[in-house]
Amino acid sequence: MPxxxxxxxxxNVEDATASISSGASYIxxxxxxxxxxxxxxxxxxxxxxxxxxxxxxxxxxxxxxxHDVLQITAQVPLELVQLHGNESAEYxxxxxxxxxxxxxxxxxxxINLKQLLQxxxxxxxxxxxxxxxxxxxxxxxxxxxxxxxxxxxxxxPYFFAGGLTPTNVNKVLNALQPYCLDVVSGIESxxxxxxxxxxxxxxxxxxxxxxxxxxxxxxx
Numbered sequence: 001m002p003x004x005x006x007x008x009x010x011x012n013v014e015d016a017t018a019s020i021s022s023g024a025s026y027i028x029x030x031x032x033x034x035x036x037x038x039x040x041x042x043x044x045x046x047x048x049x050x051x052x053x054x055x056x057x058x059x060x061x062x063x064x065x066x067h068d069v070l071q072i073t074a075q076v077p078l079e080l081v082q083l084h085g086n087e088s089a090e091y092x093x094x095x096x097x098x099x100x101x102x103x104x105x106x107x108x109x110x111i112n113l114k115q116l117l118q119x120x121x122x123x124x125x126x127x128x129x130x131x132x133x134x135x136x137x138x139x140x141x142x143x144x145x146x147x148x149x150x151x152x153x154x155x156x157p158y159f160f161a162g163g164l165t166p167t168n169v170n171k172v173l174n175a176l177q178p179y180c181l182d183v184v185s186g187i188e189s190x191x192x193x194x195x196x197x198x199x200x201x202x203x204x205x206x207x208x209x210x211x212x213x214x215x216x217x218x219x220x
Contacts, residue, residue: 009037023203098125131162166201
């Protein structure tokens, strides 16, 4: 089975509906204050109404006050929350919907991944491995793939993110078996605006549409 797809950083109804048409399994709405793709409650509710019953929404937060996260979760029908900051396991345990806890893979400052997984495993539904936002490392994707490949058999179902595009996603697919792939900037025409063609190309690459066409043609 191919991984699921999460199209994140969605800021408007048009992009949300296009994500579903392309094959997205999840749509991500960013509520982190520092993000240029942040949505307000009004926009979030409009998107939620447009995709109701069609695609689960994930709310993305980063070191937001607990009260704010719980308040937004109560007002917007989020099915999961994704926590990108330094949120503790105890913080995660207070969420009212399942949690995706993000760990940044910074090979200049290695983390004790095994210990972190043990600390959080009782309080989260999924882990996500991502590239640190400010990190400049042209080899990060290869290093991340190699790192996860050595421990993947011991991992619970996980999300993978970090500069993914329709062009490079096959590197992940050929080496890892994540539960879900997360994409943001790699399918945008500009910050906060998705490109329908890039979305389709990304989803086709992950779901195997292009490979199925080739196989059918070759097989006569």
